[in-house]
Amino acid sequence: MPEDRPLTGNMRPDGEALDRAAYERVGGYKGLRKALGGMTPAAVIDEVKASNLRGRGGAGFSTGLKWSFVPATAPHPRYVVANGDEMEPGTFKDRLLVERDPHQLVEGMILAGYATGSDTGYIFLRGEYKLGARRVARALAEAYEAGYLGKDILHSGYSFEIHLHLSAGRYMCGEETGMLNALEGKRANPRAKPPFPPVSGLFGMPTTINNVETLCNVPHIIRNGAAWFQGLSRSKDGGTKLYGASGKVKRPGLWELPMGTTIREILEEHAGGMRDGVRFRGLLPGGASTDFLVEEHLDTPMDFSEVQKAGSRMGTGTMIILDDQTCPVGMVSNLEHFFAQESCGWCTPCWSGLGWVERILKGMEEGRGQPGDLEKLAFQTRFWAPGHTFCALAPGAAEPLQSALKYFRAEFEQHINEKRCPWK
Amino acid sequence: MLTPEERAEIEAEFPHYPNRKAVCIDAMKIVQKHRGWLSDDALKDIGELLGMSVADLDGVATFYNLLFRRPVGRHVIYLCDSVSCWIMDGERQCSHLKERLGVEAGETTADGRFTLLPVVCLGACDRAPVMMIDDDTHFDLTPERIDQILERYP
Numbered sequence: 380m381p382e383d384r385p386l387t388g389n390m391r392p393d394g395e396a397l398d399r400a401a402y403e404r405v406g407g408y409k410g411l412r413k414a415l416g417g418m419t420p421a422a423v424i425d426e427v428k429a430s431n432l433r434g435r436g437g438a439g440f441s442t443g444l445k446w447s448f449v450p451a452t453a454p455h456p457r458y459v460v461a462n463g464d465e466m467e468p469g470t471f472k473d474r475l476l477v478e479r480d481p482h483q484l485v486e487g488m489i490l491a492g493y494a495t496g497s498d499t500g501y502i503f504l505r506g507e508y509k510l511g512a513r514r515v516a517r518a519l520a521e522a523y524e525a526g527y528l529g530k531d532i533l534h535s536g537y538s539f540e541i542h543l544h545l546s547a548g549r550y551m552c553g554e555e556t557g558m559l560n561a562l563e564g565k566r567a568n569p570r571a572k573p574p575f576p577p578v579s580g581l582f583g584m585p586t587t588i589n590n591v592e593t594l595c596n597v598p599h600i601i602r603n604g605a606a607w608f609q610g611l612s613r614s615k616d617g618g619t620k621l622y623g624a625s626g627k628v629k630r631p632g633l634w635e636l637p638m639g640t641t642i643r644e645i646l647e648e649h650a651g652g653m654r655d656g657v658r659f660r661g662l663l664p665g666g667a668s669t670d671f672l673v674e675e676h677l678d679t680p681m682d683f684s685e686v687q688k689a690g691s692r693m694g695t696g697t698m699i700i701l702d703d704q705t706c707p708v709g710m711v712s713n714l715e716h717f718f719a720q721e722s723c724g725w726c727t728p729c730w731s732g733l734g735w736v737e738r739i740l741k742g743m744e745e746g747r748g749q750p751g752d753l754e755k756l757a758f759q760t761r762f763w764a765p766g767h768t769f770c771a772l773a774p775g776a777a778e779p780l781q782s783a784l785k786y787f788r789a790e791f792e793q794h795i796n797e798k799r800c801p802w803k
Numbered sequence: 804m805l806t807p808e809e810r811a812e813i814e815a816e817f818p819h820y821p822n823r824k825a826v827c828i829d830a831m832k833i834v835q836k837h838r839g840w841l842s843d844d845a846l847k848d849i850g851e852l853l854g855m856s857v858a859d860l861d862g863v864a865t866f867y868n869l870l871f872r873r874p875v876g877r878h879v880i881y882l883c884d885s886v887s888c889w890i891m892d893g894e895r896q897c898s899h900l901k902e903r904l905g906v907e908a909g910e911t912t913a914d915g916r917f918t919l920l921p922v923v924c925l926g927a928c929d930r931a932p933v934m935m936i937d938d939d940t941h942f943d944l945t946p947e948r949i950d951q952i953l954e955r956y957p
């Protein structure tokens with residue numbers, strides 16, 4: 380297998396999914412055999428901890444550490460949930476993983492289940508991912524048939540079930556406690572923490588939630604070892620990363636590259652640079668809820684700590700590129716409209732503040748900007764800070780806005796002073 | 804009354820969850836698949852099987868973007884209105900669709916053929932602008948391509 384691209388190197392060029400036989404031919408389910416054949420759950424957790432695998436959903440929390448939060452004496456049933464909601468605007472990485480190599484996800488989940496002593500897994504998949512849903516369902520059926528799922532897996536005494544749940548659609552479902560409520564058949568409002576899901580999660584039982592890309596890495600770590608995984612990376616965070624670029628670049632797309640590849644390399648070598656006739660202005664490194672970065676940050680390695688040092692977050696690692704022919708105020712207005720629409724209405728800074736900000740920005744775009752608007756916007760971003768809200772939606776909404784106010788302040792002022800959008 | 808088919812499909816979900824209430828989102832999706840949308844009667848039918856009131860189900864249904872409490876057309880157009888599609892001229896595709904179909908976002912054409920719904924990022928941003936019609940995703944939209952694609956949905 381292309382050793383440097385474990386997640387995608389084996390995918391079929393014709394766009395079809397690897398079936399079980401094809402997945403096994405490239406080493407599939409060997410990690411599971413190895414774990415069930417002689418590793419204790421604690422040893423699996425230690426290996427994942429040592430690999431420096433950090434959560435690929437955006438928060439970047441250590442996966443091994445997360446798994447260790449389920450107390451050894453915790454009651455059963457325990458659950459594992461794969462977060463495949465992928466509703467973060469500008470993000471298109473988990474779609475590829477579920478459509479093209481669903482067994483990789485299934486194996487990762489069984490390993491997560493074994494490590495945390497869990498009984499049941501749910502794959503929470505975006506409802507719009509119809510092709511992915513069909514392929515995951517087929518992979519699950521094949522895995523049951525082969526004895527990788529169900530009772531007494533590979534005669535190890537360990538039993539684990541996986542069910543597929545297709546979302547009915549709402550950004551809040553991607554927030555982990557919102558997702559648990561959705562799986563319980565409720566509105567996907569966030570829950571107060573503590574208690575945290577490893578103690579009291581789905582149906583009040585211990586629950587471990589990981590992003591799809593995170594789980595897909597696990598079979599490779601167990602099969603090839605933590606040192607190998609760390610060696611794939613150019614940074615302290617282990618492994619490869621699915622990086623993407625969308626916007627007016629020559630070749631928008633998705634690439635599996637060493638963790639820590641610089642923004643410039645992704646943008647220039649892989650995405651082919653900007654389209655003819657447009658110039659780079661800035662980017663959101665990993666989805667709608669990350670702060671803008673600009674020219675001076677292009678040599679930043681894309682990993683969790685370095686992007687944070689530059690003042691943003693790597694988030695999902697799929698970059699959205701802003702060019703000089705696109706209005707930065709319009710872009711932020713589009714983003715805040717999204718957050719306002721998807722807010723669940725649970726806490727005041729979010730439901731009230733987001734709607735207000737959406738109206739101010741729309742007004743600016745339509746030539747109704749007022750002196751004082753920028754102060755109001757800045758005030759709101761502070762009002763949405765972590766700690767003021769139940770979940771990360773409003774703090775996430777603050778990120779592109781607060782950074783746009785910093786880097787594109789002149790353009791905001793121009794909208795207000797000229798009473799029009801200069802790009803229209 | 805649930806049809807035998809609807810009932811069987813919902814009951815097939817029961818073993819996947821520890822209680823019936825948790826099945827309600829799947830159940831509503833199943834009934835919507837057969838009936839196009841979720842009327843009060845549909846919720847009543849589902850509620851009887853799951854032991855839930857219409858109000859409970861309505862509370863859940865109204866939270867989710869893909870559960871419809873009003874009738875929709877034979878085909879539903881889900882047009883991405885999120886950021887990457889917006890950068891790639893998504894608004895032009897939206898105005899083209901509105902003009903071509905003679906509807907505003909959220910409305911159904913007079914002949915009941917199409918409902919136009921803006922949706923959140925469809926996870927195909929490298930091929931923006933993007934829309935789904937029913938179960939199919941269509942990429943790299945232009946007004947000309949949209950016209951050709953619509954022909955395929957009588």
Ligand code: FES
Binds near residue numbers: 886887926928931
């Ligand atoms: S922004 Fe339209 S598909 Fe992602």
